[in-house]
Structure formats: structure tokens, C-alpha cells
Amino acid sequence: MNDINIFSIIFFVIGVLFDLFGCIGLIRLPDVYNRLQSATKSVTLGTCSILFGLFLHYGFTAAGLKALIAIPLLFFASTVAAHALIRGSYTFGIKLWKGTVKDDYKDVKK
Amino acid sequence: MRYITLFLIMFILWMLFTFNGELPNIVIGITVSLITTLIFGRSFVKDTKKFFQPKRYFWIIVYLIIFVWECIKANIDVAYRVLSPKMPIKPAIVKAKTTLKTDIAKTFLANSITMTPGTITVDIIDDEFFIHWIYLSKEKPEEYTHIILGRFEKFLKRIFE
Known part of the structure; x- marks a missing residue:
């Protein structure tokens, strides 16, 4: 770990920052739908960035390739999970935030 | 045809994930890929020709x-x-x-x-x-x-x- 690549450090820092933004959003935003926005987007990109930094550090070895393959898996898992959660909470009847300006989905659900 | 394509994709993914060319590992990979293919083959893409363009x-x-x-x-x-x-x-x-x-x-x-x-x-x-x-x-x-x-x-x- 002595001669760690400067590029992988950059990717680590970006990743950790985006993870942090995602967590701040999770606390600050008003309702479950908006919180899911920040939880999926920022955290997925942050974690992908950390994994890409790992790949740059290890190169084409066993560990590096595993980090690289984990990116699409994480990507699909988090998007599908976000979709399932947001649809589930709507079906369950959780109210949208009072500042919500439009709801086209309401008509279909009835 | 689509079962074969799914099997190949699964097997390549397994080999990349484990990154280990020994025989027991390959045998496990083939078994796991076969099970996955048998379970999920039905819901895989219908037109597999597109994979080879x-x-x-x-x-x-x-x-x-x-x-x-x-x-x-x-x-x-x-x-x-x-x-x-x-x-x-x-x-x-x-x-x-x-x-x-x-x-x-x-x-x-x-x-x-x-x-x-x-x-x-x-x-x-x-x-x-x-x-x-x-x-x-x-x-x-x-x-x-x-x-x-x-x-x-x-x-x-x-x-x-």
C-alpha cells in the first residue's frame, strides 16, 4: 500500500464525498420518495467510484477484476431495489410531501 | 438456443468472479450455471441472435x-x-x-x-x-x-x- 496510485486516491475521495452527500440527503429531505432519490443516486455513484479506484490500484488481477464486476451488479441491484421500494411505499399508501406539485400516478392506481 | 447463451454468460461471469483456473472450480462453475440456466432460462431474452451482432x-x-x-x-x-x-x-x-x-x-x-x-x-x-x-x-x-x-x-x- 506504499505506492498507492494518485488516480485511485482521487476516485476514493470522490466516492467518499458522494456517499457523504447521499447520507446528508437521507437526513435532510422531507419524505420517503425524495430520500430514496439521494440514497440511490449519490450512494451508488460513490460506491462505484470507490470500486473503480480499487480496480485502478490492483489492475488486472483477481481483486481488481472482482471490483470491476461488482460495479454493474451493484448498479442493477440498487436501481431495482429503489424501484421496488418506491412502488411499494406508494402502494402501501405513504403520503407524498406537501410541496409535491403533480401526481399522475394517482389516477392509474384507482 | 437462449438456454445456451444464458449458460455461457453465467459461466463467463463465474470465471471472472472467482478468477481461478483449477478443475474443481470449473466444475462448480458449470454446475451453478446449469442450475441458474434451468431456473431462469424461461424469462431470458427471446431473440438471442442479437448477442452476436x-x-x-x-x-x-x-x-x-x-x-x-x-x-x-x-x-x-x-x-x-x-x-x-x-x-x-x-x-x-x-x-x-x-x-x-x-x-x-x-x-x-x-x-x-x-x-x-x-x-x-x-x-x-x-x-x-x-x-x-x-x-x-x-x-x-x-x-x-x-x-x-x-x-x-x-x-x-x-x-x-
Whole structure:
């Protein structure tokens, strides 16, 4: 770990920052739908960035390739999970935030 | 035919994941891939010929570059909304019509939407996407349909259809 690549450090820092933004959003935003926005987007990109930094550090070895393959898996898992959660909470009847300006989905659900 | 394609994809993925060329590992890989293929083969893509057309892979690479760029832009946008003291959000659930036909293309479009500018796919009913948007910037349906779907639709059409 002595001669760690400067590029992988950059990717680590970006990743950790985006993870942090995602967590701040999770606390600050008003309702479950908006919180899911920040939880999926920022955290997925942050974690992908950390994994890409790992790949740059290890190169084409066993560990590096595993980090690289984990990116699409994480990507699909988090998007599908976000979709399932947001649809589930709507079906369950959780109210949208009072500042919500439009709801086209309401008509279909009835 | 589609069972064979799925088996090959699963096996290659297993070999990359374990990164180990010994015989016991290969045997385990074949067994696991076979089980997966038998369970999920029914719901795999019908038209497997598309896997062997090199032109599609070129468009996948183009799509990936654009997608990563959009993804980074989206994240900076969301980070700005989260961090700024006033929190400029204006959430809405909007309806958008797509022109894509196949199921797999729609799946990819929905996943791409979930990852980009403040939008999450809530539901897909036939060719209508219901999208939760963190900041509704345009009022007319045509305009926001173009903003949300337009960027990816043309590439996904070339990749999957």
C-alpha cells in the first residue's frame, strides 16, 4: 500500500464525498420518495467510484477484476431495489410531501 | 438456443468472479450455471441472435460513455439540492410515453432513468413510465418526456431493437 496510485486516491475521495452527500440527503429531505432519490443516486455513484479506484490500484488481477464486476451488479441491484421500494411505499399508501406539485400516478392506481 | 447463451454468460461471469483456473472450480462453475440456466432460462431474452451482432456492442460503449457523463451530472445536481440551505426541490410524479417496444429495452431505460437527474421510475404500465422527479423544471408533458427519455431512447433502440 506504499505506492498507492494518485488516480485511485482521487476516485476514493470522490466516492467518499458522494456517499457523504447521499447520507446528508437521507437526513435532510422531507419524505420517503425524495430520500430514496439521494440514497440511490449519490450512494451508488460513490460506491462505484470507490470500486473503480480499487480496480485502478490492483489492475488486472483477481481483486481488481472482482471490483470491476461488482460495479454493474451493484448498479442493477440498487436501481431495482429503489424501484421496488418506491412502488411499494406508494402502494402501501405513504403520503407524498406537501410541496409535491403533480401526481399522475394517482389516477392509474384507482 | 437462449438456454445456451444464458449458460455461457453465467459461466463467463463465474470465471471472472472467482478468477481461478483449477478443475474443481470449473466444475462448480458449470454446475451453478446449469442450475441458474434451468431456473431462469424461461424469462431470458427471446431473440438471442442479437448477442452476436458486433454493431450493437459498439453502441453499448457509446451509450456507456454518455450514461456515465449524465450520471455524474445528475449526482452533482442532487448533491447541490441536498447541500444548499434552502433545498430547492419541487417533487412530482409525471407520466412519460416511450417508443421502445421490447421488454429488455424498457428495463434498461427504466434503470437508466433511476440513475439520472433526480428521477426514479415508480411503475411501467405498457408503454407509459411513471417517474418521480425531484425538481419539475418544465410544465408541458412533451418537454419533460424529451428531457427524461430522449437522451437514452435513441441509443437503446440501436442496442436492443
